[in-house]
Amino acid sequence: MEELEWAVEDGEPYNFDYYLILAPMYKETEELEGGGRKVGLDAFVHAEDEFIEEFAGIKFDYKFTRSKRVADSRNSFADTGLAPSRRCLVVHKSKVKDMIKRVESVLEG
Template identity: 55%
Template sequence: FFDPHAGDFHAIKRLLQNTFGDDSEDFDLSQLADLCLAQPHGTTVKMDDDPGSDPYAFMTLISLKDHRESSAVVGQITEYLERKAPQGGVAKAEFAQVLRGDAALVVSERIVNMPPQIVPPMLRLLVDELGDRRFDHYIVLAPMYREIEALDEDDDDNEDGSGRQRKRAKVELDAYVHAEDEFVEEFAKIKFDYRFSRMKRVAEARNSFGDMGIAPSRRCLVVERAKFPGLLARLNEVLAP
């Protein structure tokens, strides 16, 4: 485990692309990477302490309140999340209040073959670095895979009489990409799913997955301050080496 440093800029920027998926083009990720590196907290995982080696995992917290006025990219993130919240009802109003308050975005990214067991020690290091600093809410953007089955139907009712086939998709399964997020959900005060605005591929077509397509999305999980210690204890319990 190592502190982030300037030489990690490009690797951290690449990892941040995973946080926002297909919509990463909507954000100034260079500015966000600089912000992450400028903070006095954050942890990386590397195979060795060579300054030239890239981190395999990265974790930090970004205060939406502290950087709201000074960082354009934090403004971009806040506006984006507000747009993605469910329209109307109590949930949207409650989430908007969270975004306006003392909330932190939890950034936790790693390469595919890194196990979830690295998460508890990274979180402990992060909490230690923060000292007495606590946030009212913690926002996790959990990557999801939605498994979709494509079904062919003969559309005999087309006005042009062509009888062309159309496809409709049936959602079969939602699965977390990061195993730890399943346990984060247990402590979430607010939860909602959203799709990318820039979805680069419609996953209903049959492909290398056989009859199933995989549609990436995100699940926003909000954990309030009082539940955060319980979440840390739960992750330590279920992800113990």
């Protein structure tokens, strides 16, 4: 938010009505007999996203679309039953200041 304020002070015409936050998550998965997976618990990668979610007027999950991924550290989670995903959180500008105060109070407390 500070960076946006600085940009406005420098003459940039930023006046957003909504803020879009892409929160990385892991979904607990379980192999089913006969193939397929059962999806269970969702967990945010960043703890503060749990508190940001309280202020989202719209939220939805989406999956990665690439069928084959390059070997990386994220693939190791699939072996432990965790599948990476994202949750899209849409927060109206009228809630941003309260959202920031909430996250700061949790992190400081």
